[in-house]
Amino acid sequence: MTQNSPSEAWAARAAIAAAATTMVLWASAFVSIRSAAPHFSPGALALGRLLVGVAVLAVIMGLRREGLPPRAAWPGILISGLLWFGLYMVALNWGEEEVDAGTAALLIGIGPILIALLSGYLLKEGFPTRLLAGMAVSFGGAAVVGFATADSGDESSVMGVLLCLVAALGFAGGVVSQKYALKHATPLQATTFGTGVAAVATLPFAYQLVTQVADAPAQATLNMIYLGAFPTALAFTTWAYALSKLSAGNLSATTYAVPALAILISWIFLGEVPTLLAFLGGVLCLAGVAVSRSKPRSRPAQAEAPAESAAAAEATAAGEPTAPAAAGPEAEAGAGPPSGTRAATTSATAPASGSTAESGSAPAAGQR
Structure with missing residues (x-):
């Protein structure tokens, strides 16, 4: 089994x-969005975040x-910018106004599963058993978190559910498109120009952003700036x-750690003590990520052919006589017939010559 070089490791x-850095920053975004969302419309919040980014x-x-x-990277950058940086942010911000946070988290949890399916088919990454099993566990944890944080007093609207599903589709399509772009562009190039594409696409919300920034409290505006600088740019x-x-599938599975980290960050910074059910759901999310990232035990390498067999094969290919394997009557018999018999055999197969030893030890050209 080959070992990775130090640079690969x-x-x-x-x-x-x-x-890991991405997951922590994305989890912190939920806290900032909670502070900024009441003062900004979904489109204005997305545009402000993108402009800062x-x-x-x-x-x-x-x-x-x-x-x-490079020119070859632009199709992936354009699609990922429109679907993920643009559509995902607007649809999610809008959808969270129509459904409770638990339902939104559950619906967005479909995104990594869609990424695994799309990347397995389009990117030829396959469908590893451990990845799919880990995603199933994590999705179950996300469902538990969603149930624990759902607001029983509010009914989720059909529009809100559809918007969250659109956000999940945008997330999946954007990640797969970005994977194509990264074959030609650097990560910084793909992120910068993808964010720029989304900012241009959300410019119709510029008037809302200008008017709402003037009325929003400073804390909400600072949270929007934080969203652009850290959960977006970095x-x-x-x-x-x-x-x-x-691979896109393996990386997308790590996003299931976000709900658990968001619960932890809310507990630390907002003093929101999670319920037992939410805590168990977070543990399931992390357990599923661990399963998806685990690797199967490597099987022991097959035993190599004995050195003697390899040497014998090389000697045969070179036309040299092989050494007897062991002493005894069998070894003597395998060493070759007596010289008289050898000469008789040679005379029956080829014209007599003085080189009987060569004709008895080397195969004919046709046998090679």
Whole structure:
């Protein structure tokens, strides 16, 4: 079994660290959205977040002196920018106004499953058993969290459910499209220009953003800036880096850690003590992620052929006589017939010559 080189091992650890950073920042976004959403419409909040993200990413691009992505990367960048950075954010913000947070989390939990299916078929990543099993466990945990955090006093509207499903579809399509883009562009390029595409697509909400920023409290505006700088600019870049190193299916499974981390962050910063059911759901989410990231035990390598057999095969191919395997009558018999018999055999198969030893030890050209 081959071992990874030190550089490959370092890249794998860096990808896992990048994915973990993304999950923590995305989980923190739920706390900030809760503060900002009452003061901004879904489209205005998405546009403000994207504009801040583009500004931060543009500065980083300038410092790193990265230019435009190659032409081959643009289809993936355009699609991921429209579906994920744009449609997903607007649909999710809008959907969460129509349904409770638990229902929204449950419906968005369909996204990683769709990513696994799409990447398995379109990206030829296959359908690993452990990945699918881990996603099933994590989705069950997300369902438990959704049930625990659902507001029994509110009825989820059909429009809200549809919007959350649209957000899940945008998430899945955007990730698969970004995977294609990362074959040609760097993670920073894919994130920066994908965010820019989404910002342009959401410009129709510019008037709402301007008027609502003027009326919103400072804390809500600061939370919107935080959403753009960290859960958008930084987290989407670390996500793109991890996606360039890992399969889309395996990476998407880690997003099931977000509900558990969001519960923990709300507990620490907002003092919202989770219910026992929500805690158990979070544990299930993390357990499913662990299963999906686990690797099957490697089977022992098959025993190699004995050295003697390999040497004998090489000697036969080279036309050299092989050494007897063991002493005894069988070995003597295998060493060859007496010289007289050898000569008789040679004379029956080829004209007599003085080189009977060669004709008895080397195969004919046709046998080679």
